[in-house]
Amino acid sequence: MDRSVNLAIVGATGLVGEAIVKLLADRKFPVGELFVLASENGAGAKVAFGGKNLTVGLAESFDFTQVEVAIFAAGAAVSQALAEKAADSGAVVVDLSPAYRYEPDVPLLVSGVNDELLAGARERNLVACADAATVQLTRSLIPLLELGPIADVTVTQLQAASATGKAGVDQLAQQSVRLLNGLAPSEAAQAQIAFNVLPVSGQLQENGYTSEELKLMLETRRILGERVGAVTATVVRVPAFYGHAQSVTVRSIQGVSAGQALALWESQEGLEAGDSEDAQTLSPVASAEGEPCMRISRVREDMEASGYLSYFTVADNVRWGAALNAVEVVEKLIKDYL
Structure with missing residues (x-):
């Protein structure tokens, strides 16, 4: 500029x-x-x-x-x-x-x-x-689309407290302090997120999905259009301050191998792909210390060779997403x- x-x-x-x-x-x-x-x-x-x-x-x-x-x-x-x-x-x-x-x-x-x-x-x-979650999912999917359309996507998101802003971060911090001091997690009628996992994030809808899940599904379909078929999401809240994790399984119509996927991701700016001997470097907490990026690991093909590819992504939802x-x-x- x-x-x-x-x-x-x-x-x-x-x-x-x-x-x-x-x-x-x-x-x-x-x-x-x-x-x-x-x-x-x-x-x-x-x-x-x-x-x-x-x-x-x-x-x-x-x-x-x-x-x-x-x-x-x-x-x-x-x-x-x-x-x-x-x-x-x-x-x-x-x-x-x-x-x-x-x-x-x-x-x-x-x-x-x-x-x-x-x-x-x-x-x-x-x-x-x-939304930051949609950014994370679509940024991992778009390189794979170079090989052809994707028939379906299943994603489980582990959502950090910062998804709800400073209020979520403060809630997790305050509950952690209270529990570590032998007190009830909160004086108010709030769900315990500290040292806990909540299977519902957002408002539960009549169809059984939550507002957070529908947001991820609908935004992804709007952005990627007919290049992606069904998108199914499960979003759970975890006691992390920053950083979403997504476990993703895709079925490509043309088929995509782990090697092909890694090569495509590694060619993208802002993405780092591949496993590391140090598991800590794959965490969003560690990534917050350096340049904001998304890390992709645990890339594997299904054992039945039926065309499914699974992988795991982490990214700082505030700074990156x-x-x-x-x-x-x-x-x-x-x-x-x-």
């Missing part, structure tokens, strides 16, 4: 917002002026960027005509209240919430998967980013379409 861009981040004091600010600095994003915004609870706080401490402004009263791009990382309610106002002001809104993911005239983006949809960003000045995906979408938007 040869020019600087005025940019606003709505939700700059949240987990994803903080990660976006750090990535902009790490990647030397050509920011002209950065406006960090939040609700009344976060307004007035300080955010470090570019050697300065920026004061967090109130999102509700911000004049979006000052920016070319506005990244919304504050949840669906805030996006529903302010995103179209920002878009009407001329800014292209890149929204990380589920508010617009299912609207047919709003592109649903995963960086490196369907970047061409950014050509329609100006139709409503709105672009939706897929959400923040980096959004920043890369903005970079490509500015480079090619603004």
Whole structure:
């Protein structure tokens, strides 16, 4: 990018917002002026960027005509209240919430998967980013599609507490401290996530799936279209602060070997494939210490040679699945379409 861009981040004091600010600095994003915004609870706080401490402004009263791009990382309610106002002001809104993911005239983006949809960003000045779990699944599937369509996908996701933001991280931390001190996990009527596994994540629906499972299934089908057949998901919550893990089994119509899959994944930027003698290096906790990426391991063909391939992926849902995906979408938007 040869020019600087005025940019606003709505939700700059949240987990994803903080990660976006750090990535902009790490990647030397050509920011002209950065406006960090939040609700009344976060307004007035300080955010470090570019050697300065920026004061967090109130999102509700911000004049979006000052920016070319506005990244919304504050949840669906805030996006529903302010995103179209920002878009009407001329800014292209890149929204990380589920508010617009299912609207047919709003592109649903995963960086490196369907970047061409950014050509329609100006139709409503709105672009939706897929959920971090969808980013993780589709980024592992898209290289395999080079060999042909996939008949079906089955994924079990081990979902970290940070999927629900700072509230989820705080809940896990507080419950852990209480249990380690011999107390009940919570004074409130909350499910115990510390030292536990919850088989239901999100709201249970009439068809037996949860809202988290349907989100992963529907977003994946919308992004990959007819190239992928049935997608079945199970999402369980685990007592990890950061990092989703996905156990995936696919059946390719043309067939794909473990060797072919590894070669395809290794050719992709942001993916690291293959097993390691040190199992710790395959964990999302370890990956958070370095450059954000997705790690793919445990690649194996089924023993009956019936065409199934299974593998395991881990990624930091905040830094990689959400923040980096959004920043890369903005970079490509500015480079090619603004």
